[in-house]
Structure formats: C-alpha cells, structure tokens
Amino acid sequence: MSRLPALLAGLLLAGSALAQAGPEPVVPEGPPRPGEVLEDPDFGVRTGQFGLERTVEMYQWYRDANGDFQRVWKAGLVDSSGYPATHRNPDAMPVEPQRWWAAAPTLDGYPLDPSVLRALGRWETFRPAFTRLAANLAATFQPEGDGLSSADNPLDPQVGDLRLRWRELQLPELAGRVELVDGRWQLSPGTASAALNARPLPPVDVPEADDEPDDRRRWWPLLAGLLVLAGGMAWWRRRK
Structure with a gap:
C-alpha cells in the first residue's frame, strides 16, 4: 500500500x-491583410501587398580592374572624379530608390508585428500599369520590360539614362511561423531563430544569466x- x-x-x-x-498556441485561420494600399507618390505605382520598393539604376561609365572603361547599369552612383573628361558620370542620381512598408498589417483581426514582414516577406518584381504617371514624367520615361526607362532608345541607352523597376513584398503561409503574444502576432521562437541564423543582424544586449x-x-x-x-x-x- x-x-x-x-x-x-x-x-x-x-x-x-x-x-x-x-x-x-493559437493557430492563424485567415490570410494576413496589409491594410491600406501602398503607393509610390512620385510615379503613382500602387500595390495591395505588404511592401513596395522602387529600384533605380543609372547607365554609367565604369573602370574595371584592368583599367578598361565600359558602360554598365549600376544601382549606385559611380565616382568618376578620377576618370577622363570624356568618361564622366552625372554627379547625382536624379531619382532615388525608395521602400514603403505596410503601416498596420493584421492577421485574424490582430496586429502583425513588423518583424514578421522583414523576416518572412519575399520581394517579387511586378509590372505596374503606369496609369497614374504624371504628364511631366510620362514625357521623360517610357515603359521598358517590367518598368520604366528614360532612354530614347532602350536598345542604345546613353550615360545618365535611368532604369526603374518596382517590387512588392508578399507573405507566405504563416501557420506554424507566428504566435499570438499579448494580442499581437509575432515570430514563433523557432522561426525567429531560423531568421537570425539566415541573415546577419546588429548586435543586441545580452540578458543577465538569471534572465x-x-x-x-x-x-x-x-x-x-x-x-x-x-x-x-x-x-x-x-x-x-
């Protein structure tokens, strides 16, 4: 006994x-919702996804490791101050790259933490309709591929010409990747750990040993x- x-x-x-x-843990039931439509205010490009990105490239002179000059598309400004006068690039990018994020995304009516977008979102190229392009920009840019180009002849661009593309941020299925904590969807511990291992992040404060x-x-x-x-x-x- x-x-x-x-x-x-x-x-x-x-x-x-x-x-x-x-x-x-609570399992998400519906799809996430980004909230308000995002718009590039300069070019009128819109998306109903969770982020909008404008990429900009300029056709520029570039000197390679062998000292030879060639003309290439570059996202950043190439410093040509040491180049001959015949191989100088513009001093600035007339159009800058830009990125916009969904301000109030939700999932099943609860807020979705911005870290979820940054860790799980995928940037996908899309072709805008350009129906909201201002008249002055329509006189400078013309459709080329999935974006716009300032070249009179896209097959023969000149130094200083611009090429613009847009991408939208899409989210995958979130079940098993997020958890509801204090009324807010956050990355699950396993997903957060995988995200930390997948991409470098700035250092953070280390908690005390008993924390x-x-x-x-x-x-x-x-x-x-x-x-x-x-x-x-x-x-x-x-x-x-």
Whole structure:
C-alpha cells in the first residue's frame, strides 16, 4: 500500500506541471491583410501587398580592374572624379530608390508585428500599369520590360539614362511561423531563430544569466514533474 502514494504524487506533480505549461498556441485561420494600399507618390505605382520598393539604376561609365572603361547599369552612383573628361558620370542620381512598408498589417483581426514582414516577406518584381504617371514624367520615361526607362532608345541607352523597376513584398503561409503574444502576432521562437541564423543582424544586449526567456521558464515545471514521475516509477519497480 505504501507504493501507491509515491506514484500518485508523481502523477499529480506531472499533471500540475502540464497545467502550468499554458494553453496550446493559437493557430492563424485567415490570410494576413496589409491594410491600406501602398503607393509610390512620385510615379503613382500602387500595390495591395505588404511592401513596395522602387529600384533605380543609372547607365554609367565604369573602370574595371584592368583599367578598361565600359558602360554598365549600376544601382549606385559611380565616382568618376578620377576618370577622363570624356568618361564622366552625372554627379547625382536624379531619382532615388525608395521602400514603403505596410503601416498596420493584421492577421485574424490582430496586429502583425513588423518583424514578421522583414523576416518572412519575399520581394517579387511586378509590372505596374503606369496609369497614374504624371504628364511631366510620362514625357521623360517610357515603359521598358517590367518598368520604366528614360532612354530614347532602350536598345542604345546613353550615360545618365535611368532604369526603374518596382517590387512588392508578399507573405507566405504563416501557420506554424507566428504566435499570438499579448494580442499581437509575432515570430514563433523557432522561426525567429531560423531568421537570425539566415541573415546577419546588429548586435543586441545580452540578458543577465538569471534572465531566462519566458518559454524556457514555462517548461521547467513540466521537466521537474516528469523527473519526479520517472523517479516514482523506478522506485515502484524496485520495490516490486
């Protein structure tokens, strides 16, 4: 009869630990929603996705490692101050690249943390309609491929010509990748860890040694209960 109390005590402790572990995480049901439509105010390009990006390239002179000059498309301004006068580039980019993010994205009616967009979003090129292009810009730029070009002849661009493209940020399926914390969708611990390993981030403050994350503290009672249960069963087998 003395063996039963120890076994019951182990089972009670294990059940208590499971109760303290908290409820099952909430699983997203609907698709995420970006909120308001994003727009490039200069060119009237719009998207209903979670981000909008304008990329800009300029046709410029470039001197390679062998000292030879060639004309290439470059996203950044090539410093030509040391080049001959016949191979000088413009001093500035007349149109700058720009990026816009969804200000209030939601999932199942709850806010979606911006870190989810930055960690899981995929930038995809798309072709705008250019129906909102201002008259002065329409006189300078013409459609080329998926974007715009300032070249009179896209097959024969000149130094200083611009080429613009747009990309939109799309989100994948979020089930299993986010969790609802204090009424806000955030990256799940596993997804956040994978994102940290996939791309370099600036250094962060390291917590004190006794400052354990909440999820780790949550599992200690369960582990203790299982250890007690295992000890009680081992003792019961030995007495048997």
